[in-house]
Amino acid sequence: MAAAAALVAALVTGADALGPRLAGVLASYPIILTVTGAFTHHSSGRDAIWRVLRGLAASLFGFIVFFLVLGQALPAAGLIGAYALASLSGLAITAALLAAHRVRRAEWGGAAGRRS
Secondary structure, three states: OHHHHHHHHHHHHHHHHHOHHHHHHHHHHHHHHHHHHHHHHHHHOHHHHHHHHHHHHHHHHHHHHHHHHHHHHHHHHHHHHHHHHHHHHHHHHHHHHHHHHHHHHHHHOHHHHHHO
């Protein structure tokens, strides 16, 4: 909790110098990862935190697609339409990544499949 509080304090203090976009980008994932990572490592060990990091890296694709689609669709589709389209796009990317992960896991089988 202290590490997350220190990150929040640093971001708040440096927000003017960073600007709104960079401060917003830096605010979400590092703070979430610090808290989630610390608790996962403590409760489940080193291998579990590697799985969390892999999952987080994969989730960033859906996150990026959501905001990319939202930014492009908002002027033409309006608020509700743009959010609906962005949500469906993000979910589609996530579903595709999960399917690819399951296929890879089934192909590898054994211990390597259980670790990822």
